[in-house]
Amino acid sequence: MPIAALPARAVLAVNGDDRVGFLQGLVSNDVAQAAPGRAVWSALLSPQGKWLADFFIHAEAGRLLLDVEAAQQEALTQRLMRYRLRSKVAIAPAPLSVFAAWGNNATASAPAASVVAADPRLAQAGLRLLCPAASAVAPDATAAEYDAHRIALGLPDGSADMEADRSVLLEAGFDELNGISWSKGCYMGQELTARTRYRGLVKRRLVPLSAATELPSSGTPVLLGGVEVGTLRSVQGRHGLALLRLSAINASGLEAAGLLVVSHVPAWMRLPEAAAVSA
Numbered sequence: 001m002p003i004a005a006l007p008a009r010a011v012l013a014v015n016g017d018d019r020v021g022f023l024q025g026l027v028s029n030d031v032a033q034a035a036p037g038r039a040v041w042s043a044l045l046s047p048q049g050k051w052l053a054d055f056f057i058h059a060e061a062g063r064l065l066l067d068v069e070a071a072q073q074e075a076l077t078q079r080l081m082r083y084r085l086r087s088k089v090a091i092a093p094a095p096l097s098v099f100a101a102w103g104n105n106a107t108a109s110a111p112a113a114s115v116v117a118a119d120p121r122l123a124q125a126g127l128r129l130l131c132p133a134a135s136a137v138a139p140d141a142t143a144a145e146y147d148a149h150r151i152a153l154g155l156p157d158g159s160a161d162m163e164a165d166r167s168v169l170l171e172a173g174f175d176e177l178n179g180i181s182w183s184k185g186c187y188m189g190q191e192l193t194a195r196t197r198y199r200g201l202v203k204r205r206l207v208p209l210s211a212a213t214e215l216p217s218s219g220t221p222v223l224l225g226g227v228e229v230g231t232l233r234s235v236q237g238r239h240g241l242a243l244l245r246l247s248a249i250n251a252s253g254l255e256a257a258g259l260l261v262v263s264h265v266p267a268w269m270r271l272p273e274a275a276a277v278s279a
Contacts, residue, residue, distance in 0.1 A: 001101075001102075001103040001104055001143035002101065002102060002103055002140055002145065002146075003099055003100070003101045003129075003137065003138075003139050003140055003141060004099060004100050004101075004139050004141040004142055004143050004145060004175065005058045005097060005098075005099055005137075005139045005143065005145040006098045006099060006100055006143055006146065007070070007097075007143065008069065008070050008071070008143065009067055009068065009069060010068055010069075010070040010073045010098070010120055011046075011066065011067055011068070011094040011096040011098065011130055012055075012065070012068055012073060012076065012077060012091060012092070012093060012094065012192065013063050013064070013066075013091070013092055013093070013094040014063060014064040014065075014066065014080075014089055014090075014091050015062070015063045015064075015089065015090045016087070016088040016090050017088045017091075018087040018088040018089050019033070019063065019064050019089050019242055020032055020064070021087070022083075022084065022087040022089045022102065023042075023057070023067040023138055024187070024222070025082075025183055025186065025187055025188070026044060026080070026083060026097055026167060026187055026188050027042040027043060027187055027188075028032060028042050028043045028044075028045060028174065028179060028180045028187060028189070028190075028193065029042035029055075029057075029179060029180060029181045029184075029185075030040065030176075030181040030184040031041075031057060031064070032184075032252070033181075034057045034058060034059040034064065035059050036059060036060060037116065037117055038059075038117055038118075038120075038274065039056045039057060039058050039067075039117035039118070039120050039128055040056070040118045040120055041054065041055075041056055041057075041121055041174075041177070041178060041179045042054065042055065042057055042179060042195075043055075043169055043174065044076065044079065044188070045169070045177060045187075045188055045189025045193070046095065046165055046188070047057070047189060048165075048166065048168055048189065048192060049168065049189035049190075049191065049192025049193050049196070050164070050165045050167060050189070050192075051081075051162045051163070051164065051165075051166075051167040051168070051169060051172075052076075052079065052150055052164055053068065053069070053158070053164075054068075054074045054156075054158055054162075054167075054174075054179070055067055055068040055069075055073045055076070055162060055174040056068075056117075056119075056120070056128050057180040058115050058117055058128075060115050060130075065094060065096070065115060065130055067098050067128055067130060069159060071159065072146075072158065072159065077091050077092075077093075084196070094130075095132065095133045096115070096130040096131060096132060096135070096176055097130070097131050097132070097133050097135070097137075098128070098129070098134065098138060099114075099128075099129040099130075099131060099139065099231075100119075100126055100127065100129070100132060100146045101126050101127040101129060102124075102125065102126025102129060102146070102149055103126065108110065110222055114129045114130060114131045114135070114137070115129070116128070116130075116132075120178050121143075121154055121177040121179070122155065122177060122268060124153055125149075125150065125155060126149075127255060140224070141229070144236060147234070148236045148237065148239060149238045151208060151234055151236050151239050151240060151241055152208060152239060153208075153266060154173065154206070154207060154208045154241065154264075154266035154268070154269065155173075156173065156206055156224040156233075156234075156241070157234060160180075160218070160233060160234045160266035161202035161206055161233040161234050161243075162223055162233075164243065167261050168189060168192075168193075168196055168202065169193055170193070170196050170197060170202045171202060171204050171205055171206060171243065171267075172270060175197065175267050175270075176269060176270055180193065181244055182197075183265070192235060194199055194253040200272065202246070203245060203246060204243050204245055204246065205243070205244060205246060205249060205269070205271065206231065206233065206241050206242070206243050206244075207239070207241065207242060207244055207249055207263050207264065207265055207266075207268065207269070208239065208263070208264045209222075209239070209240055209242050209254070209261045209262060209263045209264060210238055210239050210240075210242070210262055211214065211256075211259050211260065211261045211262070212236060212238070212259075212260070213259065214237055215232065215235045215238060215239070215240045215256065215259065215261070215266070216235070216256055216257040216259065217231065217232070217235060217242075218233055218235050219231060219232060219233055220232045220256045220257050221256065222242050222244060222248075222254055222256050222261065223255050223256070224251055224253060224254055225253065226249050228244045229245045229248035229251075229254070230243050230244035230245060230248060231243050232256055235255070241264050242256075242261075242263070244263065246271065246272060249263055249271065250263065250264060250265065251263075262267070272278070
């Protein structure tokens with residue numbers, strides 16, 4: 001039902017005959033699965049398998065549209081252009097604005113002229129909408145309200161929750177949230193991503209947490225018994241996301257800046273048995 005404009009997002013258009021194959025060899029998910037009405041969530045990794053950017057891929061009118069963090073738009077363009085070589089592709093900003101709709105009857109709330117697709121991460125997340133900059137879409141919710149919605153679901157939001165050249169996709173739930181194809185073949189950083197999964201090398205996870213009063217700012221250490229076990233990432237009032245050690249995810253007595261915080265493991269999240277049992 002609510003619709004919010006997301007001014008911190010921007011859109012890149014990838015045109016050209018080689019657009020699908022070009023991205024297919026670079027990003028974590030299967031680009032060929034993007035179709036009108038069906039978006040794909042994916043990430044660009046470093047050769048060492050560390051997160052650089054993530055985005056929603058929409059297919060529309062002979063082009064791919066990347067719904068990406070606005071602060072990363074220029075850097076992402078430059079990185080993609082670096083790998084273009086002889087591929088028949090053109091990459092440029094598109095004059096589209098990004099909106100999100102969620103709650104009951106979200107589909108009915110979507111403007112008819114928009115590029116619309118369900119958020120591929122989780123059904124409860126709602127819809128992603130790309131609308132002409134001069135469209136008559138009338139938001140009835142704020143970006144902060146949408147932020148609270150996605151934090152409650154445990155959904156990451158780019159650089160707010162991940163660090164370039166440091167974060168691993170599996171820490172942020174890309175496996176469970178449909179951000180990785182394990183069958184499409186090679187892409188940049190694929191080897192480390194696969195090794196991390198099959199050898200069980202993930203030691204931290206991004207999880208929602210809450211407090212009785214407003215949380216401190218992003219970057220605040222999370223402590224357990226005086227020992228640092230994680231870091232606050234996205235924060236929206238009393239709720240936020242924190243990157244926590246697996247051993248601390250279900251522990252009682254977590255605190256940040258002296259404030260008691262409680263973690264909430266989403267139903268979609270798969271944790272190793274030892275971490276899950278420690279609740």
